[in-house]
Amino acid sequence: MDGELLLAAVLGVPRARLLTLDDVGDDAAARFEALVEQRADRVPLQHLTGRAPFRFLELAVGPGVFVPRPETEQLVGWALDGLAGSSAPVVVDLGAGSGAIALSLAHEYPAARVTAVERDPGAIEWTRHNAAARAAAGDPAVEVLSGDMTDPGLLRELDGTVDLVVSNPPYVPDGARVPREVADHDPPLALWGGPDGLDVVRGLLVTAARLLRPGGRLGIEHADQQGSALPAVVRAHGAFDEVADHPDLAGRPRFTTARRR
Ligand SMILES: C[S@@+](CC[C@H](N)C(=O)[O-])C[C@H]1O[C@@H](n2cnc3c(N)ncnc32)[C@H](O)[C@@H]1O
Numbered sequence: 001m002d003g004e005l006l007l008a009a010v011l012g013v014p015r016a017r018l019l020t021l022d023d024v025g026d027d028a029a030a031r032f033e034a035l036v037e038q039r040a041d042r043v044p045l046q047h048l049t050g051r052a053p054f055r056f057l058e059l060a061v062g063p064g065v066f067v068p069r070p071e072t073e074q075l076v077g078w079a080l081d082g083l084a085g086s087s088a089p090v091v092v093d094l095g096a097g098s099g100a101i102a103l104s105l106a107h108e109y110p111a112a113r114v115t116a117v118e119r120d121p122g123a124i125e126w127t128r129h130n131a132a133a134r135a136a137a138g139d140p141a142v143e144v145l146s147g148d149m150t151d152p153g154l155l156r157e158l159d160g161t162v163d164l165v166v167s168n169p170p171y172v173p174d175g176a177r178v179p180r181e182v183a184d185h186d187p188p189l190a191l192w193g194g195p196d197g198l199d200v201v202r203g204l205l206v207t208a209a210r211l212l213r214p215g216g217r218l219g220i221e222h223a224d225q226q227g228s229a230l231p232a233v234v235r236a237h238g239a240f241d242e243v244a245d246h247p248d249l250a251g252r253p254r255f256t257t258a259r260r261r
Helices: 002-011 015-020 026-040 045-049 072-083 100-108 121-136 180-185 199-211 229-237
Strands: 051-054 057-060 090-094 113-118 143-146 162-167 212-221 240-247 253-260
Touching: 002 015, 002 026, 002 045, 026 045, 045 051, 051 100, 057 100, 057 121, 072 100, 072 162, 072 212, 072 253, 090 100, 090 199, 100 113, 100 121, 100 162, 113 121, 121 143, 162 199, 199 212, 199 229, 212 229, 229 240, 229 253
Parallel strands: 090 113, 090 162, 113 143, 162 212
Antiparallel strands: 051 057, 212 253, 240 253
């Protein structure tokens, strides 16, 4: 699969077109071979093609930004189900990275007013780049804000007015073993979440409780080992009810949702 996608990227054709090709020129073959070597050295496929598919979008990615994962598509699906029927919902994505969540929500629910918050100065360049590309393609503008999701002063003007806070925060416990593609190529700020992986989440909950209106919804992605721990932390915070956990398509615990009391 990776080989086919790399060859398709070298030739600038969709993967299915490879079936119809009789031959590959020497230049393209040499470029393909170089990419295969890099992939064999565990450079992520998406860094080599420069693109990452996510729901209905294809986002630009590369060194400095977290590669969006298919698991996160379901969190967006849950978010869209909750927005259905609301006229101009206010949405905040905390830790936007490539903009996968924020830009998908704006694309699939154009009535939403979406703000994307990102702290990493390298990553936010990708958020801005992708947001500008989607706006140029006709999607509603997404506001991209440089900020820390645990900052008590973040987005104060939205206090108590937000309909949906959604986040795929850094949640990998410090010291956990991760594949080389992740350890060597995803930015550290996108991964590590303290001893139990939930340090950033604890700060995020304080921000979400402040921003959300009563009845507003919260959705947070987590690691497969955090299917009990994250709901427990959300319950313990005290500002949320209807706390539930949801599996991904592989059946592993993947995201926690809750409602602002
Ligand atoms: C796991 S990545 C998710 C990126 C994107 N939302 C996605 O789903 O592909 C987490 C993102 O949160 C950002 N981040 C980490 N700590 C943050 C903080 N305290 N405030 C804002 N953003 C933060 C990281 O830089 C990274 O881009």
